[in-house]
Amino acid sequence: LLTTSQRERIEVVLVAPRNPLNIGAAARAMANFGLTTLSVVDPFERTWREARSAVGAPDLLLNATESTSFPETLARCTLVIGTGSLTYRKPEQPIVPLPELSAVVEAELQRGGRVGLVFGPENHGLSRDDLSYCHLIAVIPTCDQQPSMNLGQAVAVCLYELTTRASVSPHQPVQPIPSAPILPNRAVSGNLEIMTGLIERTMLAAGYSPKGMQEANRHDLRLLLRQLNLTEHDARRILGLFRRILWRLERNPGGHPRA
Amino acid sequence: LLTTSQRERIEVVLVAPRNPLNIGAAARAMANFGLTTLSVVDPFERTWREARSAVGAPDLLLNATESTSFPETLARCTLVIGTGSLTYRKPEQPIVPLPELSAVVEAELQRGGRVGLVFGPENHGLSRDDLSYCHLIAVIPTCDQQPSMNLGQAVAVCLYELTTRASVSPHQPVQPIPSAPILPNRAVSGNLEIMTGLIERTMLAAGYSPKGMQEANRHDLRLLLRQLNLTEHDARRILGLFRRILWRLERNPGGHPRA
Numbered sequence: 338l339l340t341t342s343q344r345e346r347i348e349v350v351l352v353a354p355r356n357p358l359n360i361g362a363a364a365r366a367m368a369n370f371g372l373t374t375l376s377v378v379d380p381f382e383r384t385w386r387e388a389r390s391a392v393g394a395p396d397l398l399l400n401a402t403e404s405t406s407f408p409e410t411l412a413r414c415t416l417v418i419g420t421g422s423l424t425y426r427k428p429e430q431p432i433v434p435l436p437e438l439s440a441v442v443e444a445e446l447q448r449g450g451r452v453g454l455v456f457g458p459e460n461h462g463l464s465r466d467d468l469s470y471c472h473l474i475a476v477i478p479t480c481d482q483q484p485s486m487n488l489g490q491a492v493a494v495c496l497y498e499l500t501t502r503a504s505v506s507p508h509q510p511v512q513p514i515p516s517a518p519i520l521p522n523r524a525v526s527g528n529l530e531i532m533t534g535l536i537e538r539t540m541l542a543a544g545y546s547p548k549g550m551q552e553a554n555r556h557d558l559r560l561l562l563r564q565l566n567l568t569e570h571d572a573r574r575i576l577g578l579f580r581r582i583l584w585r586l587e588r589n590p591g592g593h594p595r596a
Numbered sequence: 597l598l599t600t601s602q603r604e605r606i607e608v609v610l611v612a613p614r615n616p617l618n619i620g621a622a623a624r625a626m627a628n629f630g631l632t633t634l635s636v637v638d639p640f641e642r643t644w645r646e647a648r649s650a651v652g653a654p655d656l657l658l659n660a661t662e663s664t665s666f667p668e669t670l671a672r673c674t675l676v677i678g679t680g681s682l683t684y685r686k687p688e689q690p691i692v693p694l695p696e697l698s699a700v701v702e703a704e705l706q707r708g709g710r711v712g713l714v715f716g717p718e719n720h721g722l723s724r725d726d727l728s729y730c731h732l733i734a735v736i737p738t739c740d741q742q743p744s745m746n747l748g749q750a751v752a753v754c755l756y757e758l759t760t761r762a763s764v765s766p767h768q769p770v771q772p773i774p775s776a777p778i779l780p781n782r783a784v785s786g787n788l789e790i791m792t793g794l795i796e797r798t799m800l801a802a803g804y805s806p807k808g809m810q811e812a813n814r815h816d817l818r819l820l821l822r823q824l825n826l827t828e829h830d831a832r833r834i835l836g837l838f839r840r841i842l843w844r845l846e847r848n849p850g851g852h853p854r855a
Contacts, residue, residue, distance in 0.1 A: 338737065358617070366749055368742035395742065436760055478597065478760045483627035483654065490625055490752035493745070497753045501695055501737045502761075 339500050341371065343446040347499065348374040350410055352467055353458040354488065355381060360388035362489025363456070364398035370496040375401040376410045408470055412527030414453035416445045417563075419471035420495060421462045422484040428474050429465075429560050435477045435495060439502040450523055454495060459488050469559040470526065472566075524572035529562045532572060535579040542586035598759050600630065602705040606758065607633040609669055611726055612717040613747065614640055619647035621748025622715070623657035629755040634660040635669045667729055671786030673712035675704045676822075678730035679754060680721045681743040687733050688724075688819050694736045694754060698761040709782055713754060718747050728818040729785065731825075783831035788821045791831060794838045801845035 339347075349367055354360050354377065364375060375397055377385060389398060404410045411417050418438070419430070433441060442452050455471060457463035462485075468474065477486060477494055486494070537555055539545075567575070598606075608626055613619050613636065623634060634656055636644060648657060663669045670676050677697070678689070692700060701711050714730060716722035727733065736745060736753055745753070796814055798804075826834070 362746060362749060365742070365746055369736075369738040369745050369749075371739040371741075435756075477628075477756065479628040480630040482630075483624070486628050486752070487621060487624055487748070489746070490621060490628075490749055493749035493753050494756045497694075497736065497756065 339443070339446065344371045344500060345373055346446055346451045347372055348376060348414060348451065348453045349492065350376045350378060350453055350455045352407060352455060352463060353379045355384060355459050357384045357387035357391065359459060359488040360384065361391050361394060361398065363492040364395050366489065366493035366496050367397055368395040370500040372496060373397050376404060377401055378404050378407045378410055407467060408526065408530045411453045411470060412525065413451055414526045415450035415523040417453040417455065417471045417526055419455050419463050419468045419474045420491060421457065421474055421476065422479060428468060430468060430471055430474045432474050432476055435475050435498050438475050439499050442499050448522065456488060456492060466556065469556050472563045522568045522570065524567045524569045528572040528576065532562055532576055533558045535576065535583060539579055539583050539586065542583060598705065603630045603759060604632055605705055605710045606631050607635060607673060607710065607712045608751065609635045609637060609712055609714045611666060611714060611722060612638045614643055614718050616643045616646035616650065618718060618747040619643065620650050620653060620657065622751040623654050625748065625752035625755050626656055627654040629759040631755060632656050635663060636660055637663050637666045637669055666726060667785065667789045670712045670729060671784060672710055673785045674709035674782040676712040676714065676730045676785055678714050678722050678727045678733045679750060680716065680733055680735065681738060687727060689727060689730055689733045691733050691735055694734050694757050697734050698758050701758050707781065715747060715751060725815065728815050731822045781827045781829065783826045783828045787831045787835065791821060791835055792817045794835065794842060798838055798842050798845065801842060
């Protein structure tokens with residue numbers, strides 16, 4: 338079982354939920370499994386109001402953060418996990434079946450990291466753009482005939498796995514999953530996002546990125562930076578380097594940097 | 597992962613559900629995890645009608661069995677598992693934390709048994725009487741502050757555990773849990789119930805059971821017979837013996853059986 342301090346470092350993020358009952362159900366599952374930090378990104382206004390005014394809404398729902406910026410919501414997280422059923426597209430991130438996720442999350446929490454667990458809207462799940470902020474995609478092994486889970490139930494199943502399956506018995510030693518990104522002091526998402534913007538600006542300033550390619554570059558950069566498993570120390574050095582490069586490039590546009 | 601044939605031998609039983617959305621959610625979780633047999637005992641009539649007429653109700657809900665007899669519903673099961681949160685009473689059955697349940701259920705299915713997974717009504721869960729038909733109680737490890745799960749979410753979490761955690765990885769060999777009743781060819785619930793009635797009638801015929809004690813005896817008998825872990829072979833021999841005893845006793849009431 339996870340400790341209280343570990344549970345406090347798992348954030349649940351709901352992106353654009355449409356049904357107030359599902360927001361309530363997600364909050365209830367969080368209370369059942371001892372989590373406290375809920376963020377809702379771009380909720381439909383009425384949905385959000387109804388969910389929070391429901392009788393018996395748990396405190397964590399009343400304290401939940403509402404945001405219009407998905408990357409800002411995740412800024413403090415060191416491991417961002419998207420959830421999905423993978424029926425209609427091949428994802429660009431590593432996939433971890435949910436039964437193998439608790440070992441990955443526990444390792445991250447044990448070294449002091451902060452985990453974001455992200456759920457997409459009921460109708461179509463997380464977009465390719467949303468997923469570009471995720472290090473991993475967790476997949477619940479459902480049947481091909483009915484792969485898509487109800488949002489509130491998916492949250493409950495994921496939280497059950499993460500909070501109660503970790504080191505559950507002596508037969509199940511916590512082992513890093515080889516394919517999963519396990520490194521000390523992973524960089525926080527906020528710094529990865531600053532890095533994305535900085536590198537992109539650098540590419541532009543260096544005349545390397547044609548305007549038409551900008552969106553695609555940004556997407557690929559996000560993916561790449563998350564697969565590098567940068568430490569926070571790496572991230573700061575890289576930020577420092579690109580800030581310096583950019584400063585030189587932008588002082589001397591179109592020409593060559595002076596020696 | 598369980599095979600299709602194993603999944604077909606897990607029955608989900610909802611006792612007196614009150615909210616049609618919860619019945620729908622239970623059915624949807626069953627479809628997600630590949631189960632097909634749903635029984636509903638004593639549903640509120642309107643609840644049941646609304647659940648089945650909901651848009652997108654899965655086939656298994658339309659094919660679900662409605663019953664007024666809990667023991668009849670369970671008659672073919674060889675292992676009956678009640679679910680609950682154990683906050684307000686000390687149960688009379690062995691308790692298995694949900695994360696340890698899949699090994700028990702898998703062993704039962706591997707030897708050809710049939711498993712009933714029983715969920716009580718939303719407001720107060722399974723009664724002491726309902727639980728007397730259960731071999732085990734499975735408990736989801738929730739927080740003390742908010743132990744009680746939503747019914748649809750509890751079903752999803754239990755089915756996730758049972759269908760996807762079984763033999764999930766080489767680190768987690770399937771081992772019989774020592775405290776759990778594991779024996780070949782466990783007797784079906786229907787025969788245990790016939791046995792309960794027969795032994796009770798025998799006690800009465802033998803003048804052993806005062807009328808006032810009858811209810812309590814019946815309850816204790818049910819508990820006892822489930823803890824014995826009788827095989828189907830045992831069950832048939834015991835039934836034969838008691839039928840014979842009863843025939844002799846009832847032919848010769850009040851006196852001594854003739855040689």
